[in-house]
Amino acid sequence: MLVAGFEIIADIRVETDTSAVAGFSAIDAVEGNNVIGIETEISVEPKKRMERQRCKCRNCGTSYLYDSKFGTGNMKRHLRTCLKRESWDVGQLLLTQYNSSILPFSGHLFDHEQFRQIFLEAVIRHGLAFQFVEWAGIRDLLLYLCPDLQLGTRATVGEDCVAMYIREKVKMQAKLQAMSNRISLTYDLYSSLTTDSYGCLTAYFIDNDWNLQKNVLNFFYLPPPYCDTYLAEKIFGLLIDWGIEKKVSTITSNSALINADPVKDLRSKLNASRGLFCGGEYFHIPCCAHIxxxxxxxxxxxxxxxxxxxxxxxxxxxxxxxxxxxxxxxxxxxxxxxxxxxxxxxxxxxxxxxxxxxxxxxxxxxxxxxxxxxxxxxxxxxxxxxxxxxxxxxxxxxxxxxxxxxxxxxxxxxxxxxxxxxxxxxxxxxxxxxxxxxxxxxxxxxxxxxxxxxxxxxxxxxxxxxxDPRYKFCFVDWCFKKLLGDDGVQESTRVKDKLFSLFTMYTTPTKLIPSPKPIIMPDESCYNDQFNAPDDSFSREADVFFKEFDSLAREDVFQQKSQMELYLDEPRINRKSRLDVPTYWKVNQYRFPEVAAMARDILSIPFTTVNKANSFDESGGMLDQYNSALKPDMIEALICTRDWLYGENEAKQMMLEELTKDIFLFDVDD
Incomplete structure (x- = not known):
């Protein structure tokens, strides 16, 4: 085996080095005493009499013994430190530096389809413009790394994005339809640089692993001038398309964006399909951050x-x-x-x-x-x-x-x-x-x-x-009394009545909530005529007294506490504890299955439409210059796919702390 970068100082028989360092010559094959396929810059010289076979670095001229018993280690070590070497293989350099086998050798076959997929994911994840693939500097860089790289155009990148969106939407639809619990919605408004309006519909729910999920369902264009009826019909149609029109619990929105009329129309449509609990009493939640x-x-x-x-x-x-x-x-x-x-x-x-x-x-x-x-x-x-x-x-x-x-x-x-x-x-x-x-x-x-x-x-x-087991009803009762004095008792009573009224939904079997497990009664194998009933040993007169006990037992059946009452009666957890409330209900769902089912729906209701980073921002949602130039369908494909795969947008933004840092830290010239 011959290490590329060395020339043979004699005519010898060698084998091809398929793992040769890129950028240096390698002998492809040798037949007899004739070298076949050797690169033009390699010279083959006859062996001198009475001397051992040697090879020489074609960069600096250093020579080494060339024999099978010496191997090629000395040649490879020299190439790593040769000062006159003009080109290097990046993969080999990194492997040498980090002692890792993750990077491919120069002989690794480049997978064009895998590159295309990775490139597409980068475009979606970081919000890159489609013309990124056509930028001269980017093309030069990629072609330098792989000269035979098959680079597409902005059109092919767009087509790939739509194809990925369709694939991911099928997965998301299956995920939503498999959920047995309620789904809460948020609606927000975005604007492009050209002042076009877009609606954003987002779903919130607690999944089967009791993790709160947030997924953008649709990012749709609002043609001017759109009316309240159009907005209600549009959202209802999107819910039908996803197959979740009977699973909706609430919708949270900025009251300035969606007023009473479309909310009323949407509530009526969902109630007609029996999709809301409590007749839609809690259907519309205004965005607290906006307030x-x-x-x-x-x-x-x-x-x-x-x-x-x-x-x-x-x-x-x-x-x-x-x-x-x-x-x-x-x-x-x-x-x-x-x-x-x-x-x-x-x-x-x-x-x-x-x-x-x-x-x-x-x-x-x-x-x-x-x-x-x-x-x-x-x-x-x-x-x-x-x-x-x-x-x-x-x-x-x-x-x-x-x-x-x-x-x-x-x-x-x-x-x-x-x-x-x-x-x-x-x-x-x-x-x-x-x-x-x-x-x-x-x-x-x-x-x-x-x-x-x-x-x-x-x-x-x-x-x-x-x-929340750290607060429970006693906290609500204390709050209203603190705020309203004697009138607080009436308000806390109203809350308690509403709580148990809503809880009855979860004690009644529905398609969304699985039926509670029935009480297991003893079957016939538990009975035997050889045993007497307890009252067989008593006279009729004595039996009269025990009938009073039997009536108490029947009353006790009706006085048994519900799961909600049992939960409220249990001691509260320390208020300052760092409790993950959904995880608490995941652990306790077998003790209080009905209360846990209710908690799973209520605790997924968002009370704001803005993300954490924008809690203080009143500027509203704005599309960047690249998204503003795209067609509505393409904008939806990009935004939804990015959210499904990576969550919140990771596009680079200037940190607020950098804009508002201490002015004494600036270097200001006179």
Missing amino acids: INVIVQDGLKEIDEALHKIRESIKFVKGSKAREQKFLECVTQSSLDVKKGLRQDVSTVWSSTLIMLHHALYYRQAFMQLEISDSSYNGCPSKIEWDNLEKMSKLLSVFYDIALVFCTSKYQTANVFFPAIFSAYLRLKQETGNDDECLKTLAMQLLSKLEKYWSDFSIILAIGVIL
């Missing part, structure tokens, strides 16, 4: 002018190194900590605005000192504006805490929302009794908006938190 965003934005409008001054003040300090140094001197004079830092905000992300405001308020005295010491700075808020900013910051921090809970929780469901919203409700209500009239008025304005959401949907929120 909070609206409340916060309304609050920020009250201090809009003062906020503008804060933004301009921070930009002024950031404007030059000299200004920054001047401000730092003011910070030191005010005995403040420079490490707190100043931060800018993103106007459409209200959490960044609150963080900016919080940091600016800390440096309030420094800004006032800067106004005195620097005549070019004239944008400092007045004392009254500073006071109003501080009061609003205190109130809006209530909603920041709620959104923070949402975006840090694994599940955005009722058992997470109820405690967070209750806390905000209670804190705002306490502020309505504040002696400061301004703070009191602001608190009342924010509370009135939150009360609307709370009063309409506190029932389904409460039922969800009752099914």
Whole structure:
């Protein structure tokens, strides 16, 4: 065997080296004393008399003994370190570096179909443009790695995407139809750069392994001007296409996107097919994140002018190194900590605005000192504006805490929302009794908006938190009494009645809920005439007394507690424990099968349509420039397939922390 890169210094018989290092010459075959197929740059010289056979590196001229008993190890080691070697095989270099056999040798046959599949998955996963395959730099790179690579066009990439979408849709449809429990929906609106509107329908459910699943079902074009009837018929038609029209429990949406009329029409259509529980009483759930965003934005409008001054003040300090140094001197004079830092905000992300405001308020005295010491700075808020900013910051921090809970929780469901919203409700209500009239008025304005959401949907929120073994009904009862005083008893009673009314659905056999296991009664083999019945030993007079006991036993049958009552009677789990609630019900489904079935449906109800990363964002869904240029069917194929295979979009986005980081970390030139 001859290592490629060495030339034979004599005419000898050798074999082909099929694992030769790529980029170097290899002898294909030898017949007799004639070398066949040898590359043109290899010279074959006769062996010198009385000398042993040798081979020589054609790069640097180093020679080695060439004999079967010496092997080829010395030649291979030399090639790895030869300084005059001009080309290298990437696969072999990586294998040498990492001592791994994962990468193929140069003799490995390239699988064009496998490459096509991997390339397609990369396009879908990372949201790459179809013309990516036609970019000159990308083609040069791929052809360098594999000169005979069969590169397609943007059209072939599109065709492959549609084919993959069809395959994955069949799998998703089978998955949904195999589910025996309810499916919750969300509806959201997206816009393209050309202002075209698209609806996004997403399904939420707890699968057979008790994992909460979220899958985009459809991403459909909304032709203008679409009416309420069209939207209801469109969504209903999509549900029929998936075969889940009888499994729907709720739909969560932004109330500004889908008003009462299409919800009413859709509810009627689903009720006609007996697809909703409780007659659709809990069918429509408004997006909690949207409600909070609206409340916060309304609050920020009250201090809009003062906020503008804060933004301009921070930009002024950031404007030059000299200004920054001047401000730092003011910070030191005010005995403040420079490490707190100043931060800018993103106007459409209200959490960044609150963080900016919080940091600016800390440096309030420094800004006032800067106004005195620097005549070019004239944008400092007045004392009254500073006071109003501080009061609003205190109130809006209530909603920041709620959104923070949402975006840090694994599940955005009722058992997470109820405690967070209750806390905000209670804190705002306490502020309505504040002696400061301004703070009191602001608190009342924010509370009135939150009360609307709370009063309409506190029932389904409460039922969800009752099914969390860390809270149960006693928490709901305590919350309403804390909020409403004596009137809280009536409200908690109403919740309990609704809870057991909904629970009756799961104690009645339906197609969705399997029948409870029947009580096993003793069969005939358990009876024997050789044994007497207990009352055979007593007189008729004595038997009268035992009949009273028999009647008590019959009453006891009707007084037996339901599974829901037994669950509620059990001690609560520590509230601070990191409990995975679906996993809890997975473990306890055999103890409380009916309650577990109910929990499986209720705990899958989403109370927001936005993902965790966008909990603070009010800008709405927007398609990028590449998706905006595609046809509606292709957009749906890409978005749905990406979600089914990889979950949330992994397209690279600039991190909010990078946009709003401490301005003192910037290198600003004078």
